[in-house]
Amino acid sequence: MSSEVLWTLLAGFMTLAIFSFLYRDNPLYKIAEHLSVGVSIGFLVVTYYNNVFKPKVWETIFTHGQIDYLIPLALGLLLFTRFFPKVGWLSRWSLAFYIGGFSGLSIPSTLEGRVLQQTEGSIRSLYAEQAVGFWPTVLQSWDAIFLVVGTLACLVFFLFSVEHKGPVGKLAYFGRLCIMAGFGASFGYTVMARVSLLIGRIQFMTREFWEALRAAVS
């Protein structure tokens, strides 16, 4: 029996063990669950060592002699002082450096990408000039109007300094409908995603696992 067949069989039996939870909690499920977590952590440690620590820390300092890398290494090691209450405060230096550096890196881009460009994207011509033909023009114009009015209505829904009565109340209600439609779309996509995961496993079981099982039996 080749190692590939063996690993495929193991993966198939682990899948069945995980599925057995649907009937009820049982030791087989527990074994598969703990194995999954353990293997994931093991993979993570080995990958981080080979792809991060070895080339970026060890080789940089001890092979290429770039001793300035000792500073981030020391900051990284300081994080472990949290395990020792008396000197645990030292880890704050690393965290302060990390948070400060990361904020400086991300705030300008976040402001640009998440606020300014998003705002710009919601300010658009209500009349679709580029559309060709009557119905495309009507539908694309309707799309633009809906986007602008819907965005404003959602903002009004979260405006609590004005009482939601009269026209403001109606706009806020429309905003609530828009938000509910958004949640509904998200939920629909989530259901589709979860079913896709099951489909993936069933595809594996009916193809690779079944072939491996037949190979093992024959």
Next chain:
Amino acid sequence: MDFDRLFQSMLRLDRRIVYSLIFIAVTFPFYIAWPPFNVEVSKEVRSTYDIIEAIPPNGQPLLISIDYDPASAAELSPMLVAALRHAFSRDIRVLVISLQTTGQGAGIATQIVPAVAAEYGKKQNVDWAFLGFQPNPIVAMMAMGEDMRRAFPRDYFDTRYEEIPLLAGVQNYSQIPAVLTLASTAVGESWAIYPGSRYGLTVLAGLTAVYVADIQPFYQSGQIRGIIGGLKGAAEYEKLLERPGDGTAGMRSQKVVHYTMIIFIVLGNIAYLWTRRRRIA
């Protein structure tokens, strides 16, 4: 017929019966080609396809970032396979990286990329390269914008950046026509916010269905130029390629499961309303 008893027993239906029916609904279409199935290609998938199609052959590489782990492989691996087939069939070079934080995306890359490249006789480091994994996605994205060598001094197989022919002349995003991120987390959004906004990189996103609704505003604002959403998106891409794969195969099951769930929801509501009306009466 005693509807009271029928509906009450429906409301007490054992969840394991529901699981069994869902299992049958998923498995059944793999063996019987039913129901008839047609995939409508959305404009988001069409624009992804068109942007990749427009990349000149044997020129600057398409960047593919594998930002998912095996838990999302069922949705995203069909997209990866389809995008690789599209690129290799048009002699577009492919540069692969992984910014998935647990490092498991690297394992997926080493399984799928060489296998698809072999289908088209593509050579490693000439037609495609896998630079490996970096743990902090945003820092890696920003570093690549300045100098890719800083983020990936060596590839996944320990070859130095300078020794990879594909990367000759590739210094930063200026030499990358587009990035396709295949993401199961908010990393897809980060590609649009950081390299997209700061460096003007063309961002295409293949996402698990869960994230599609969240990322849609970025498509409308033009920050993401194309979206492949969930298994359905993968099936649409396969249709454009005229090469059905796992995405198309899975969508038939998806359809039957959706019918099954709709029937359950309708029957459940009828049973609930019937018994509630009887209680009030």
